[in-house]
Amino acid sequence: MLRFGFDIGGTNIAAGIIDENNRLIAKDSVKFPRGEGTDAVVAACAEVYQAILDRTGAAPDAIAGVGVAVPGSVNPEAGLVIDAHNLGFHHTPLASLLEAALHKPVCLVNDADAATLAEHRIGALKGTRTAMMITIGTGIGGGLIVNGMLFGGGRGNGTEPGHMVLCNGGRHCTCGIDGCAETYCSATRLAKDGAAFGMSSAKDVIEAAKQGNPDALELFRAYIDDFGSYIASIVNLLDPERIAIGGGVSGAGSFLLDPLRADVARKCFFETCPEIVVASAGNDAGIIGAGLIIS
Numbered sequence: 001m002l003r004f005g006f007d008i009g010g011t012n013i014a015a016g017i018i019d020e021n022n023r024l025i026a027k028d029s030v031k032f033p034r035g036e037g038t039d040a041v042v043a044a045c046a047e048v049y050q051a052i053l054d055r056t057g058a059a060p061d062a063i064a065g066v067g068v069a070v071p072g073s074v075n076p077e078a079g080l081v082i083d084a085h086n087l088g089f090h091h092t093p094l095a096s097l098l099e100a101a102l103h104k105p106v107c108l109v110n111d112a113d114a115a116t117l118a119e120h121r122i123g124a125l126k127g128t129r130t131a132m133m134i135t136i137g138t139g140i141g142g143g144l145i146v147n148g149m150l151f152g153g154g155r156g157n158g159t160e161p162g163h164m165v166l167c168n169g170g171r172h173c174t175c176g177i178d179g180c181a182e183t184y185c186s187a188t189r190l191a192k193d194g195a196a197f198g199m200s201s202a203k204d205v206i207e208a209a210k211q212g213n214p215d216a217l218e219l220f221r222a223y224i225d226d227f228g229s230y231i232a233s234i235v236n237l238l239d240p241e242r243i244a245i246g247g248g249v250s251g252a253g254s255f256l257l258d259p260l261r262a263d264v265a266r267k268c269f270f271e272t273c274p275e276i277v278v279a280s281a282g283n284d285a286g287i288i289g290a291g292l293i294i295s
């Protein structure tokens with residue numbers, strides 16, 4: 001059977017069909033109808049769903065179910081999006097609304113968890129039983145694989161690795177707490193620090209550091225020190241086999257990973273460190289992971 005995945009973001013709704021081999025065989029996207037209400041979101045999803053089925057010639061009966069990734073907290077059993085601030089969803093019964101529109105069973109998942117699941121099935125975490133995915137973007141998202149399965153949290157709330165406090169009373173986080181890991185390890189931190197030196201993005205800082213700019217090198221060194229402490233803490237808590245780093249900053253490749261591995265090795269409690277690798281499931285990981293939720 002085929003499976004259908006949606007990755008609903010605040011800018012676009014991306015969607016696609018996953019085949020029996022976990023491959024994305026067709027995809028499309030539509031603009032997220034910002035500020036137009038839940039019905040408009042459901043209508044946009046139904047439109048892209050039908051467009052993909054029409055284009056591929058897939059029969060509706062061939063679709064086993066629909067997985068939906070959203071940037072926020074979900075209750076999959078109740079089919080509720082608890083809070084997805086970027087989408088304007090608060091206790092929204094998205095699963096039942098989509099089931100009525102698509103005539104398919106619908107399952108909700110947090111987008112970072114969907115990306116983690118994709119990474120585990122087709123990407124850099126394949127073959128592991130205990131592993132972690134950390135996505136470094138504007139903020140930090142991530143997910144956890146325990147005993148070969150996506151860990152959805154002991155109470156179903158998922159995991160929020162970006163909001164582990166790395167520095168008590170430190171930099172102010174968007175969540176309202178001071179000192180969260182994402183205020184130290186996200187791309188936003190590099191961009192903020194770089195602004196004082198005329199560098200407007202994390203990419204600018206990394207490029208300047210690669211060129212040997214002393215200010216950029218100092219900012220990058222401080223960033224690696226914080227990032228290494230964060231990853232070493234995760235390692236000491238979980239003893240994972242592998243950690244995959246995704247998001248824009250991971251594009252720095254070995255320029256990031258080599259000093260990061262060295263820093264984590266220095267701070268890790270254990271004799272040996274787990275592998276730290278770049279995520280490889282790509283930009284469609286959210287769609288694929290959403291589809292993979294359907295068993």
Ligand SMILES: [Zn+2]
Pocket residue numbers: 162163173174175176177180
């Ligand atoms: Zn926070």
